[in-house]
Structure formats: structure tokens, C-alpha cells
Amino acid sequence: MKQDQLDQRLHSFSAWREDLIHTVQQFQEWLEDHQQVSPEQEYRLFETLEALRKDRLAIAFVAEFSRGKTELINALFFAHYGRRLLPSEAGRTTMCPTELFWDQESGESYLRLLPIESRLQDRSVADFKHEPIHWTQIRLDTGDPAQVAGALHEVIKTKQVPLERARELGLYDEASDPAYQSRGKAPEQVEIPCWRHALISFPHELLKQGLVILDTPGLNALGCEPELTLSMLPAAQAVLFVLAADTGVTRSDMDMWQHHVSAVRHRNNNNLVVVLNKIDTLWDELKDAAAVDASIESQRQASAEQLRIDPQQVFPLSAQKALLARVQGNDELLKASRLCDLERFLGDTVLPARQKLIHDQLVDDVGALVDEHIAILENRKKNLEKQLLELRSLRGKNSDVIMHLMSKSREEQAAYLRNVESFQNSRRLLQAQARNMLEALSMDALDRLINRTRENMSRSWTTAGLKRGMETFFEGARDTMEQVSTQSEQTRMLIRATYRKFHEEHGLPQIMPKQFSVAPFSAELERLYQEAEAFRRSPVTTMTEQSFVIKKFFISLVSHTRSLFFKANQDANQWLKEVMNPLVRQIKDHKATMEKRLATLRRISESRDTLEARIREIEASLRDGRQQLDTLAHIRHSLHNPGTPGGKDRAPGATGRRQEAVV
Numbered sequence: 001m002k003q004d005q006l007d008q009r010l011h012s013f014s015a016w017r018e019d020l021i022h023t024v025q026q027f028q029e030w031l032e033d034h035q036q037v038s039p040e041q042e043y044r045l046f047e048t049l050e051a052l053r054k055d056r057l058a059i060a061f062v063a064e065f066s067r068g069k070t071e072l073i074n075a076l077f078f079a080h081y082g083r084r085l086l087p088s089e090a091g092r093t094t095m096c097p098t099e100l101f102w103d104q105e106s107g108e109s110y111l112r113l114l115p116i117e118s119r120l121q122d123r124s125v126a127d128f129k130h131e132p133i134h135w136t137q138i139r140l141d142t143g144d145p146a147q148v149a150g151a152l153h154e155v156i157k158t159k160q161v162p163l164e165r166a167r168e169l170g171l172y173d174e175a176s177d178p179a180y181q182s183r184g185k186a187p188e189q190v191e192i193p194c195w196r197h198a199l200i201s202f203p204h205e206l207l208k209q210g211l212v213i214l215d216t217p218g219l220n221a222l223g224c225e226p227e228l229t230l231s232m233l234p235a236a237q238a239v240l241f242v243l244a245a246d247t248g249v250t251r252s253d254m255d256m257w258q259h260h261v262s263a264v265r266h267r268n269n270n271n272l273v274v275v276l277n278k279i280d281t282l283w284d285e286l287k288d289a290a291a292v293d294a295s296i297e298s299q300r301q302a303s304a305e306q307l308r309i310d311p312q313q314v315f316p317l318s319a320q321k322a323l324l325a326r327v328q329g330n331d332e333l334l335k336a337s338r339l340c341d342l343e344r345f346l347g348d349t350v351l352p353a354r355q356k357l358i359h360d361q362l363v364d365d366v367g368a369l370v371d372e373h374i375a376i377l378e379n380r381k382k383n384l385e386k387q388l389l390e391l392r393s394l395r396g397k398n399s400d401v402i403m404h405l406m407s408k409s410r411e412e413q414a415a416y417l418r419n420v421e422s423f424q425n426s427r428r429l430l431q432a433q434a435r436n437m438l439e440a441l442s443m444d445a446l447d448r449l450i451n452r453t454r455e456n457m458s459r460s461w462t463t464a465g466l467k468r469g470m471e472t473f474f475e476g477a478r479d480t481m482e483q484v485s486t487q488s489e490q491t492r493m494l495i496r497a498t499y500r501k502f503h504e505e506h507g508l509p510q511i512m513p514k515q516f517s518v519a520p521f522s523a524e525l526e527r528l529y530q531e532a533e534a535f536r537r538s539p540v541t542t543m544t545e546q547s548f549v550i551k552k553f554f555i556s557l558v559s560h561t562r563s564l565f566f567k568a569n570q571d572a573n574q575w576l577k578e579v580m581n582p583l584v585r586q587i588k589d590h591k592a593t594m595e596k597r598l599a600t601l602r603r604i605s606e607s608r609d610t611l612e613a614r615i616r617e618i619e620a621s622l623r624d625g626r627q628q629l630d631t632l633a634h635i636r637h638s639l640h641n642p643g644t645p646g647g648k649d650r651a652p653g654a655t656g657r658r659q660e661a662v663v
């Protein structure tokens with residue numbers, strides 16, 4: 001097995017993305033060259049390119065402490081440094097979630113740490129991320145692995161604070177303190193982590209390609225930092241849940257799985273993988289290989305059964321031996337560590353899933369724009385061909401015929417203009433409907449709901465209070481989504497009818513306008529509800545009844561819902577701005593064509609010389625139009641088949657469904 005298989009897969013993933021960026025840029029240039037671009041389209045393309053460039057593939061590692069998450073990250077991504085880059089230690093380690101990535105904006109290597117005291121403020125980690133001032137920054141000297149490893153050690157630092165302080169921070173509770181349980185007395189000093197969250201920007205090749213690794217601490221921290229389960233884990237493309245062969249599935253593994261991890265399974269494009277680490281503890285020189293394999297296999301089956309998942313989803317391996325094997329260049333040990341099975345899975349399943357998501361989105365967005373321009377060009381071509389025939393047939397005809405054609409054209413034009421007027425009416429109606437929809441989705445409306453919920457809960461930051469609060473909150477939010485869903489359905493119908501009218505009555509190309517749906521937002525809201533329920537019932541919450549934790553949870557939930565509504569509002573707004581544009585462009589184009597036709601007829605009636613000149617003009621326009629259609633068909637092909645051999649340099653006119661209609 002090649003050591004860098006995952007490396008290569010990530011590299012080709014990033015080349016594939018570059019290919020798409022190139023195609024979108026080609027389209028952008030085409031639009032600019034032909035002055036076809038509207039501000040909305042320009043904005044959309046800009047956004048698309050930004051999103052492609054900044055695309056991240058996030059993999060989260062979740063487990064109880066000491067299962068070997070950090071060691072696994074070292075083995076997967078940092079073995080070539082010849083040492084253990086991230087601190088991995090026996091015993092109870094840190095509480096501090098760590099994100100590893102490459103900060104391509106600043107281009108700097110650093111470690112940023114958010115002090116644990118930030119927990120006293122009513123703000124989420126996501127909020128703090130926008131403000132570097134709250135973070136302690138340590139420079140990383142990437143030429144010096146010892147300096148880097150030393151600096152990274154800071155992440156797991158802890159300190160002693162008085163009991164009251166720990167309580168204030170929501171980091172101490174009798175019910176979850178084993179020492180209190182046995183001695184019946186709370187300690188005077190409590191050991192707490194120094195940091196709440198760590199960001200590591202590091203110029204590792206894969207991180208530069210857009211990989212983001214999230215290393216999370218154990219169950220305790222997940223309970224204390226609800227943002228992890230509410231936002232960070234669901235945002236990851238893959239969640240690796242790590243078990244250890246020497247402990248088996250323990251009570252706390254099970255808690256973590258049920259209350260924090262398994263919900264991830266119900267999301268699309270989110271791969272949940274279970275790693276059964278430390279299989280080296282099952283290696284036994286006194287047994288033959290088959291017997292060892294059998295015991296590993298039986299533990300894999302048992303774990304899968306306990307977690308109620310397919311055994312194929314469980315990957316037995318030894319992170320420690322894999323790291324050692326890679327550092328020493330020992331292929332045999334690497335094979336025995338079985339790390340490559342996991343790598344293959346990440347490369348074969350997680351990456352393609354991400355690719356598909358990006359591609360679908362792009363075809364949906366940019367692809368629709370390309371199609372729209374192709375339709376406009378084809379319509380223009382059809383009109384020009386009609387005109388050409390008409391003009392050719394006028395050769396040698398008397399002026400009566402021309403006069404007759406002119407009056408017919410005028411009638412057509414008048415009928416068309418009347419429809420354009422009715423179009424303006426539908427547009428006004430649409431705007432009124434849209435305002436209602438946006439109002440329902442507005443931040444003001446949501447804030448009113450949040451305040452109502454907060455008032456409901458303010459006297460009782462308990463699990464019972466939380467239950468009531470959540471009911472008010474989710475009922476309100478669901479109502480809004482339903483309302484918006486009905487309104488957007490009405491708006492959609494109006495839009496469709498308007499499009500159909502112009503297609504049927506004036507032969508404008510049939511374009512399906514882009515649709516907006518609240519379904520993904522409702523689904524996300526439902527997921528939040530499930531998470532909230534899981535949190536409310538989780539042993540950490542019910543056991544401790546800490547108002548601090550409950551309050552923190554509420555803040556994260558609200559912050560997440562707020563960004564959900566914000567996104568829905570933005571999407572709806574953008575959609576409304578754009579949805580009529582394709583038709584508006586066609587109407588304009590059609591109007592211009594009609595005017596031009598009338599003008600030509602008028603000039604011909606005045607002077608017959610104009611006829612031949614105009615015929616030549618139309619022939620030239622047709623040639624130019626065909627060329628543009630070829631270019632667009634080529635762009636369309638590359639967009640639909642990125643990364644195929646010659647995908648970006650294929651000569652126009654090679655293949656593609658649309659092309660047949662073009663030439």
C-alpha cells in the first residue's frame with residue numbers, strides 16, 4: 001500500500017476544483033466580452049468562485065479522552081515530520097477543541113488560543129473567531145519541528161483555580177466529580193484547562209489544499225461546549241468516532257455516541273466512521289496471525305452491534321503503530337497497523353461525496369446561467385434565420401408586399417408590448433408577495449421569538465425550564481418556516497405562470513427559473529430540535545442541572561438558528577432579485593429584435609440597396625452567434641465534466657448534448 005494514497009486523492013481533488021474555477025472564469029470572461037453580465041450575475045459568479053477557492057474539507061475526530069484521536073491525526077497527516085507533532089498523552093488530557101487548517105488569507109503559521117475565561121461571556125466561539133484580539137497568538141516556526149511541537153504543547157495546558165471560579169466557569173460540578181463522590185467533599189482548588197479553543201494554522205500540503213481537521217476532547221467538553229455538537233460536528237464532511245480496543249465500548253463511549261455523535265448519521269453528505277483504535281493491544285506473539293485477526297474481527301463485530309451500525313463502518317487499526325511505521329519507514333508494520341484501510345475509505349467515499357456536493361451546487365447555479373444564455377442565443381439565432389428568409393423572399397418584390405409586412409410587424413409589436421405591460425403588473429404583485437415572505441424570515445421577527453423564549457426561561461435555567469423554552473422556540477420557528485413555505489409556493493406559481501405565458505404566446509425559449517425552497521432550512525431546524533432534545537435528556541445535563549451549561553446551550557442554539565434564518569433570508573432575497581431576470585433579458589432581447597425588424601423594413605421600403613446590405617449583416621450576425629454558442633457549449637461541457645481528460649482544453653464542438661442543437 002502506497003503511503004501517500006490519501007495525499008494523492010486530496011491533490012487530485014484540489015486539481016479538480018481548480019479545473020472548475022477555470023471554467024467559471026471562462027464563462028465570466030465570455031459574459032464580460034459580450035456585455036451580457038448583470039450585477040446580480042456578476043455577484044453570483046464572484047460568490048461561486050470565492051466559495052470554490054475557499055472550499056474546505058472538514059474531518060472531525062470525536063471520542064472520549066485517551067482513545068487515541070490525536071495520535072490518529074498525527075499518523076494520518078503528520079507522520080512525515082518524523083515525530084509526534086500534536087501532543088498525545090496518556091491519562092486525562094485536554095478540554096480544548098483544536099482546529100487545524102491553513103490560513104490562506106494571512107499566509108502565516110500560528111497557534112491561536114481562546115482563554116477559558118471567555119466562557120463567562122454570552123458569546124459563541126464562532127463569534128469570537130471574527131475577533132483575533134480575544135485570542136493569544138503564538139508564532140510557529142515551521143522550519144523547526146521542536147519549536148512547533150513545544151508551542152503546540154500549550155494546547156493541553158491546565159491550571160489550578162479556586163473552586164468558586166471553576167463553578168462560575170461551568171467547569172466544576174459535584175455530581176460529575178468522582179473525588180466528591182468518594183470523599184463527599186469538594187476540593188478547594190480545581191484543575192481547569194487554560195484554553196477554550198485552539199486554532200492552528202500550519203502550512204501542511206493537505207491543509208493548504210483545504211483540509212480542516214477538528215480534534216475534539218472527551219465527553220465532558222462536549223457537554224460543556226454545546227457549539228461543538230450543534231454546529232461544528234454537523235459542518236464536517238466526515239466524523240470519525242474513535243474507540244479503543246483495550247477498553248471496548250464503555251459507558252461514556254456509549255453516552256457520547258448516543259447524545260452527540262449518532263445524530264450526525266441522519267445528515268446527507270456526512271460520513272460517520274467508527275475507528276477501533278489500539279488493536280496492537282490485541283497483538284500477541286504467542287498466537288498465530290489468524291487467531292489475532294479473529295479476535296480483532298470479533299471485537300469489531302461486537303462494537304458494531306453495540307453502536308447498532310454496519311460492521312463495515314468500523315475500522316480496526318493502530319494509530320500508534322502506524323505513526324511509528326511511517327516514521328521508521330517500516331512497511332510491514334504499517335500494513336499490520338491497518339491505517340490504509342481507513343485512508344482508502346476517506347479517499348473513496350468522503351472525497352467523492354464532497355465532490356458531488358460541490359458539483360451539484362455549481363451545475364445548479366452557474367450551469368443554469370450558462371443554459372439561460374444558450375437559450376437566449378438560440379432564440380436570437382432562430383429570429384435571425386426567420387428574418388433572413390423573409391428578407392431573401394423580398395428580393396424583387398414590390399413595395400406593397402413590404403408595406404403589408406410592416407403593418408403585420410407593427411401589430412405583432414403592439415400585442416407584445418401589451419403583454420409586457422401585464423408582465424410589469426405581475427412583477428409588482430410578485431414584489432408584494434416577496435415582501436411578506438422576507439418579513440417572516442426577518443431577523444426582527446426571529447429576535448422577537450428569541451426574546452419571548454428567553455423571558456419564558458429566564459426564571460428557570462433548568463432542564464424543565466429548557467423543555468418549555470424549547471417548545472416555545474421551535475413551535476415559533478416551525479410556524480415561520482411553514483408560512484414561508486406557503487408563500488414561496490405561491491410566488492413560484494406566479495413566476496411559472498408568467499414564464500409560461502411568454503413562452504406560449506411569443507415563442508420565447510422555455511426556461512425553468514431557479515427555485516427557492518425552505519425545505520433544507522426546515523430540515524436543519526428539525527435537526528437542531530433533535531440535538532436540543534438529545535442535550536436535554538443527556539446524562540450530563542440531567543445529572544448536573546447546571547444552569548450555566550443550560551444557558552450556554554441556549555446561547556449556541558439561538559446563535560445557530562439565527563445564522564440559519566439569516567442564510568434563508570439571504571437566499572430568498574437573492575432568489576427574488578434574480579428570478580425574473582432571465583425573462584426580463586429575453587423580453588428586452590425580443591423587443592430589440594422586433595424594433596430592428598421594423599426599422600429594416602422601413603429602410604428597405606425607402607431604398608432597395610438596403611436589402612442586400614442587411615442580408616449580409618444578418619449572415620454575419622448568424623456566424624458570430626454560432627461561434628458564441630460553440631463557446632458556451634464548450635463551457636457547459638467542461639462544467640458538467642470537470643477534470644475529464646481535455647476537460648478544459650477540448651476543442652469546441654466535440655461532444656455534449658446541447659451541441660447537437662447548435663450546429
Ligand SMILES: Nc1nc2c(ncn2[C@@H]2O[C@H](COP(=O)(O)OP(=O)(O)O)[C@@H](O)[C@H]2O)c(=O)[nH]1
Binds near residue numbers: 066069317320
Ligand atoms: N497501544 C496503543 N496506544 C495508543 C494508540 N493510539 C494512542 N495510544 C495512546 O493512548 C494515549 C492517548 O492518546 P491520545 O492521542 O492523546 O488520545 P486522545 O485523548 O483521544 O487524543 C496515549 O498515551 C497514546 O500513546 C494505539 O494505537 N495503540
Ligand SMILES: [Mg+2]
Binds near residue numbers: 087088093
Ligand atoms: Mg487529544
